[in-house]
Amino acid sequence: MTLRPTHAEEVQEAVRSHRRVLPRGGGTKPSLSTPGENQTVLEMSGLSGVIEYNPSEYVFVARAGTRLAEVETLLAQNGQYLPFDPPFVEQGATLGGTVAAGLSGPMRQRYGGVRDFILGVQFVDGTGSLVRGGGKVVKNAAGFDLPKLMVGSLGRLGILTELAFKVFPFPRATSTLKVAFPTLQDTLEALYKLAGSPIELYALDIEPPSTLVLRLGGLAEALPARLERLQSFLEMNGELLQREAETSYWRGLNNLGSLGDGLLVKLAITADQIPGLDKALLTTPRRYISAGNLLYLAWEEPLEELDALLKSQGRSGLILSGPAPQPKIGLDLEPVFGHKVTAALDPQEKFADLQVGS
Amino acid sequence: MNSALGELERLFPPGRFLVKPGQLAPYESDALTAFRARPLAVVLPETHEEVVQVVRWSARHQVPFVARGSGTSLSGGSLPIDGGVVIGLNRMNKLLRLDVLERIAVVQPGFINLQVSSIAAPYGLYYAPDPSSQPVSTIGGNLAFNSGGAHCLKYGMTSNHVLAARVVLPSGEVVELGSQSLENTGPDWLGLFVGSEGLMGIATEVTLRLLPRPEIYHTVLAAYDSLAKAGDAVAAVVASGLLPGAMEIMDSLAIEAAEAAVRAGYPLEARALLIVELEGEVPQVEAEARHLEAVIRASGAYEVRVAQNSDERMRIWKGRKAAFSAVGRLSPDYLVQDGVVPRSQLGRALSEIEQLSTRYGLRVANVFHAGDGNLHPLILYNGRVEGELPRAEELAGEILKLCVGLGGSITGEHGVGMEKKAYMTEMFSETDLATMQRLRLALDPLELSNRGKMFPGGQAPARVHQGAHPREKGGVISRE
Structure with missing residues (x-):
């Protein structure tokens, strides 16, 4: 069954009157929004629209079903953007789905991920209560940080209805440099050198097998000098992407589905794990993002193999699309704390673990 | 109680188990000097295991505890609980690991904020959160209260710079929250823990993210x-x-x-x-x-x-x-608030504060983080003049209500603690607070961990006239 609430009250009512509920935004991460048995789907597109936006505050408030594309268009009219660079913008992803999945993109390198920009949240918990946490100012230490808790909560702790974010001005000009190294080892050495330097990059990705992709942003008049400095820092010139070619390159990558066929998986990692992982992933379409903190890959082999690989590396992963019995694989990080918090917000298991369609 | 206390005494050597009035006195208050309370005992653990033992002792005997670093909380966050135990963490002040390549520092909770940047400086790195108390305040306290500083618009608060923590829950269970990665693939449990004002347990190891200078x-x-x-x-x-x-x-x-x-x-x-x-x-x-x-x-x-x-x-x-x-020198006493307003409302907030100052007959000085709308009105009063403190507190409350009314927050960086808990209802509904309380009870059903803080209600401890914090008089710390 599918419901399409248009007010938070209707979400409350749905949670109270249905045995199990599953929110769905744009459906761009089907492994997280495909209902299991007896799950009522709450189609969240009815809770859409920006409620407050004052560009000079660097803050906006919007309903959770608002599409990222709508937000980005509005922000761009004022020279601003979502600094955590969420994926699937043109594919119809929503703010709520992005927060619930906890997804950020390459530009998280400059100022941080979705957890660093969420300021406030309103959600319906498993008892049907409408709860607010955080606020709509850029600095706030009052009460428990429920906005951060909801990042990556996968609809398991509550159904998001309204969100407040901090935003920043988009750089006046950007340029991208692709630098191919002979080996992955060389690439990682350059990555570490850059990440520990005062050079400020909007993106610091590794495109397999061994190319660093670096995005610079800032005032147009300073960009040529900064590019030269970057090239001399690396002692390599690389391939320069500018203007339309540059923006379309990054826009193309924003659609994670273009990575490849198979299961689309997000991994949270650190750069020192890349050599170990990469050996096992040689034929897997993949991209290392934000100085090796984030890995998206398209897995075409049996799921058990990836699960075993993650467990051997002490990591956990999240399946965003493709057939899988459940979206979380690898290690179950922090079961004790997690179970206590989950039981408090959802005592009747209204949002019980997802069972992706059989 | 005596047998319980005897049991606690056996866990610590004499120099690290304090019960004599003279030994307890320095722990009776923090930087919110208007409040004080006498703890039952103070213990000074030196290891994670000792923290686990004292928390388990507390759980067994249902004795509330407060973790404390340098005692610089401006909201009374580390104020003892009458009859409870203070767990002083200053001796857990070791750097456990500095990984320059991965740009992380793993420290014990008693490690001093400014020291993080000092040890990272030779490698061109620093720790971004810079509360004004940073020469003395500890990472454990910074984490518990999600400390801010002057650079929050661009760099965020403490929560944006803590990657992982080993936490002793109020039950005595030990959990590891977060990881070395900036990313995560499940709910952000660590994000909930940071800034929970000591109500969810004690961090004994903290992994911090360092940035290039x-x-x-x-x-x-x-x-x-x-x-x-x-x-x-x-x-x-x-x-x-x-x-x-x-x-x-x-x-x-x-x-x-x-x-x-x-x-x-x-x-x-x-x-x-x-x-x-x-x-x-x-x-x-x-x-x-x-x-x-x-x-x-x-x-x-x-x-x-x-x-x-x-x-x-x-x-x-x-x-x-x-x-x-x-400014403190201009007056024998002062209160400071750290309410936040949307930046576009700064002018209006300041002019209303000026009017309030006139109406209450108390001088108010303003020094503030304008970039993030974080005000710091200093309300000057003389505690020896009958009625001035309550009047100053009333004025402070008016300013907090003003901040919320303009779309802001009652606290940008000091936390709610003891001081502002009565104002939580200005910002949050009964349902919001009840949900937060459910979370608290799920982790701490007996409300042992920093009992009586953040949530409205409960009895306030004795209020005394005390003047400024000694460190403040010495110019080492300041209230922002």
């Missing part, structure tokens, strides 16, 4: 003949698309006091001073500085100074950082 700073001091013009200048800087690391404003009372204290060379007749600091790569900062200059020139500043070297930069900041304790 900016290549260059560009620090501008602009003088205005009105506070409103300085506020408008901040709005203009933001509207120009610049993202300075810090923007700070001081009013005339604060300028006068800072000047008397440290002779920073500020223009004395100014009604408001604005400090703007850009930082980053040299070519970028040089270009931004030209844009900033144009914005400031158009903003009606009658005098503009640009720091020409790091000495001049430090001098500008010295006055700003000294302003708090300096």
Whole structure:
């Protein structure tokens, strides 16, 4: 069954009157929004629209079903953007789905991920209560940080209805440099050198097998000098992407589905794990993002193999699309704390673990 | 109780188990000096295992506990619970690991904030959160209260710089929250724990993220003949698309006091001073500085100074950082609030504070983080004059309500603690608070961990006239 609430009250009512509920935004991460048995789907597109936006505050408030594309268009009219660079913008992803999945993109390198920009949240918990946490100012230490808790909560702790974010001005000009190294080892050495330097990059990705992709942003008049400095820092010139070619390159990558066929998986990692992982992933379409903190890959082999690989590396992963019995694989990080918090917000298991369609 | 206390005594050697009145006195209060309470005992663990043991002892005997670092909480966050135990963590002050390549530091909770940047400095790295208490405040306390500082618009708060923590839950169970990665694939449990004001347990190991030090700073001091013009200048800087690391404003009372204290060379007749600091790569900062200059020139500043070297930069900041304790010298006592307003409401908030100041007959000085709308009104009063403290508190409460009314928050960085818990209902509904309480009870069903803080209700401990914190009198820390 599918419901399409248009007010938070209707979400409350749905949670109270249905045995199990599953929110769905744009459906761009089907492994997280495909209902299991007896799950009522709450189609969240009815809770859409920006409620407050004052560009000079660097803050906006919007309903959770608002599409990222709508937000980005509005922000761009004022020279601003979502600094955590969420994926699937043109594919119809929503703010709520992005927060619930906890997804950020390459530009998280400059100022941080979705957890660093969420300021406030309103959600319906498993008892049907409408709860607010955080606020709509850029600095706030009052009460428990429920906005951060909801990042990556996968609809398991509550159904998001309204969100407040901090935003920043988009750089006046950007340029991208692709630098191919002979080996992955060389690439990682350059990555570490850059990440520990005062050079400020909007993106610091590794495109397999061994190319660093670096995005610079800032005032147009300073960009040529900064590019030269970057090239001399690396002692390599690389391939320069500018203007339309540059923006379309990054826009193309924003659609994670273009990575490849198979299961689309997000991994949270650190750069020192890349050599170990990469050996096992040689034929897997993949991209290392934000100085090796984030890995998206398209897995075409049996799921058990990836699960075993993650467990051997002490990591956990999240399946965003493709057939899988459940979206979380690898290690179950922090079961004790997690179970206590989950039981408090959802005592009747209204949002019980997802069972992706059989 | 005596047998329980005897059991606790056996867990610690004599020098680290304090029960005599003279030993307990230093722990009776924190930087919110208007409150004090006598704990049953103070223990000073040196290891994670000792923390686990004392928390398990507390759970067994249902004795509440408060974890404490240097006691610089301005909201009374580390105020003892009458009859409870204080777990002093200053001896757990070791650096456990510094990984320069991965840019992380793993420290014990008693490690001092500023020390993190000191140990990272030789490698061109630093720890971004910079509360004014940073020369003495500990990472454990910073984490519990999600401390801020002057750079929050651009860099975020403590929560944005903590990657992982080993936590002793109030049950005595030990959990590991977060990881070394900046990313996560499940709910952000660590995000919930940071800033939970000690209500969810004690962090015994904290993994911090270090950032590369900016290549260059560009620090501008602009003088205005009105506070409103300085506020408008901040709005203009933001509207120009610049993202300075810090923007700070001081009013005339604060300028006068800072000047008397440290002779920073500020223009004395100014009604408001604005400090703007850009930082980053040299070519970028040089270009931004030209844009900033144009914005400031158009903003009606009658005098503009640009720091020409790091000495001049430090001098500008010295006055700003000294302003708090300096204002304190103008009056025997003061209260400070840290409410937040949307930046566009700064001017309105300041003029309403001025009216409140007149109505209550108490002077209010303003020094604030303008970039993030975080006010720091200092309410001057004399605790020896009958009725002045309650009047100052009432005025402080009015200011908090004003902040919430303008769309802001009751606290930007000090936390709710004991001081502001009565104002939580201004910001949150009964349902919001009940949900937060459910979370708390799920982790701490007996409310042992920092009982009586953050949530409204409960009895306030004795209020006494005490004057400023000794560290504050010494100019080491300040209340912001």
